[in-house]
Amino acid sequence: MFSRIFWIARVTFLEALRQRFLAFLLLLAAAFILGSVPLRSIDFGHGELKFLADLGFGALFLFGSILAVVLPAQLLYGEIDNRTALTLLAKPVGRGEFLLGKFFGSWAVLGVFTFALTGLIGIILLVREPDVVARAMALQVVPPEVSVVGLFEHALLQWLRLGIIVSLALLVGSLAQTFLYTVVVGSMAVLASQLVWIAQDTLANPEAVLSTLMRGALWLTTRIFPNLQGYNIGETLVLGQSTVLPGTVSSLCLSAAVYLVLILFLACTAFRRREI
Amino acid sequence: MTDKPAISVQDLTKDFRVGLRGVKLRAVDHLTLSIPRGQVYGLLGPNGCGKSTTLKIVLGLVPATSGSFTLLGHDSASPEARARIGFLPEAPYFHRFLTGRELVRYCARLSGVASDRVDAATDEALELASMTEAGNRRVGTYSKGMLQRIGLAQAVVHDPELIVLDEPTAGVDPVGSAAIGKMIQAMRQRGKTIVLCSHLLGQVEQVCDRIAVMDRGRLVLEGHIDEVLAQRGVHQISVEGLTPAARQAAEEALSSHGAHVLKVDHPRQTLEDLFRRLVTGSRD
DSSP, rough: OOOHHHHHHHHHHHHHTOOOOHHHHHHHHHHHHHHHHTTTTTTTOHHHHHHHHHHHHHHHHHHHHHHHHHHHHHHHHHHHHHHHHHHHHHHHHHHHHHOOOOOHHHHHHHHHHHHHHHHHHHHHHHHHHHHHHHHHTTSOOOOOOOOOHHHHHHHHHHHHHHHHHHHHHHHHHHHSSSSHHHHHHHHHHHHHHHHHHHHHHHHHTTOOOHHHHHHHEEEHHHHHHHHHHGGGGGGHHHHOOSSOOOOOOHHHHHHHHHHHHHHHHHHHHHHHHHHO | OOSSEEEEEEEEEEEEEEETEEEEEEEEEEEEEOOOOEEEEEEEEOTSSSSHHHHHHHTTTOOSSSSEETTTTEEEBHHHHTTTEEEOSSSSSOTTTTHHHHHHHHHHHHHOGGGGGGGHHHHHHHHHHHHGGGGGGGGGOOHHHHHHHHHHHHHTTOOOOOEEEESTTTTOHHHHHHHHHHHHHHHHHHHEEEEEESSHHHHHHOOOOOEEEEETTEEEEEEEHHHHOOOOTTTOOOSSSSHHHHHHHHHHHHHTOOOOOOOOOOOOOOOOHHHHHHHOOOOO
């Protein structure tokens, strides 16, 4: 089983690397990140490194999310529309194995995307760090410090977050009949997951006046959608702007793993019933 | 186990829901069919008659509305059955960036060929499909005939007992089509069961042992090719050097025995035979 998943993932990865869409988004995100360097003087009073990190991480998540929704949908529907899926699924390949192969292939591409862009952001931050530190020393304020370990941890969390989005897109794709529907509904699911913290905060607020129905709807929303905003701790990890509680990264990794297993299980179950 | 048919279909029905109102469209209508082992079996019918849907159901790619079916005596969803079949869908598309050899190797691995046998199995399949030389070219550069042939190679790389070919010659020129016909013959000689869906009736007539004809989801004819095509009450005699006098004498002789000459004309070769004789080389 693992061998078949590996081979499907490998071919999916190679196919995805050849997609113009990936190259386009990678170049666009890189241009966005590099474009922030000449604009660093407009830092809105938050400090140059924070400005560069904000824009970089924002570009990584924005373009990464678009890629994480569109790429698996494109690869899944491409194989179904072109009948490649018929050829493969007539072999002793389970539907779940096929879908997991698509997931791991797409996720591997997003790993390349995430770590390549994080590398670029890291280079920019490390190049600018000495100037910023010198200025801070001159002003006798505590200088910011770029953490390479924090950069790696942030990249890992973003990769996991994009993995959750890929699995959501595959879940929608397993149920939907068209590529466009998958992209639209998948994007809406990502938006809901990105905003689910509002529902969590509202439920946690003892002063919030909520009807039973509203409370139930909010509770359900927090249970269905993963809180993707929770993975947004890049500044804290990389620039040490505030303290990261011990175990936060591992707790987020565990949470992502649980969501990945659950969503992929649902996607595989739905895909088993699908007519190819 | 070997006495069980390669494919057995009992009272199979498939309905599709189409449109917003979910109007029922019956693609396969109470079909019962038994495909014996070791033969080339032609499944014929016009477009939309339910041939491909029947094959997809049997291969476990589409669920049936009702009815039962087995593949080599097993449930079609079972890995045992799937490991013993090869399938070439209509107008197949393969990953354009892989070479033909890489594609066949990929399919060998998915089909459960042992790691130490993958290279040898790939070479054998490429040779059978006459794709050894083109095996190192990317699939994206292949002609339509070569795509079909590499499709055949991926279908047989794991040495399956049953090979299902859905329109293997669609869009292929007569030379390529004849090459595919030869491959089918070669596979039959190896004892394989081949199910062939095709619109090329001439080819079906040449390679198939039995045929079934479907129309509007129903089976309208099934039997051995010689039995279903033979006109039992009419005989054909080919004569060389027939003069008018000889013809008159022959007609009188036949008439005296109660037989009547229905038609006398010159035998025709098929256009496909003429074309293949004139165009001997493959442009692939």
